[in-house]
Amino acid sequence: NAGVMQNPRHLVRRRGQEARLRCSPMKGHSHVYWYRQLPEEGLKFMVYLQKENIIDESGMPKERFSAEFPKEGPSILRIQQVVRGDSAAYFCASSPPATYEQYFGPGTRLTVT
Amino acid sequence: EDKVVQSPLSLVVHEGDTVTLNCSYEVTNFRSLLWYKQEKKAPTFLFMLTSSGIEKKSGRLSSILDKKELSSILNITATQTGDSAIYLCADTNFGNEKLTFGTGTRLTIIP
16 A cells, blocks of 8 residues: 655745645545645644545645645645745645544655745 | 644664653644654654553554643653654644644664
């Protein structure tokens, strides 16, 4: 059973460009979470999704950030018009329904130049 | 808002020593406390503790939840260099699914 998969593992964007981060949950997991880890800081919750639904986006910046988890395909975290402060590691986690153990992917390290 | 505090921030010990890492939490309607190990990549799940499961053990690692003190400890016995990592704890509450993390304890094992 493959773990949570994220791609790309490293992404470099210039200021003003768009970043698209992908996450495929573990097989049988229907809940997806995105977290951000800024340099020298802890992991911070961003958004929680189930298929075709955003359940909790209380940790998402109000502008430029969006997330989706379509019926088919991976979950996407999209950052428009990136700025240097968006440079961070973005982790995706998944869990099966009715349990609260979240399993993390390897992360995408975004660098904005 | 949930708050999770870990101590110490960093710890350096010799191989073979036993270490205890601490985590305290403040949360309304507590549901669970989770421990993760983070090396240079993804946080790896270690344990989840709840009101109905306050003690867990796996090999040299064990963890206990103290519901009265709102805290948890992670013990590692006979440490090895491969135990060097950042250890994270996080809590959840009833009503939402998100994990609230502490800033972690950086553990370094010297051969």
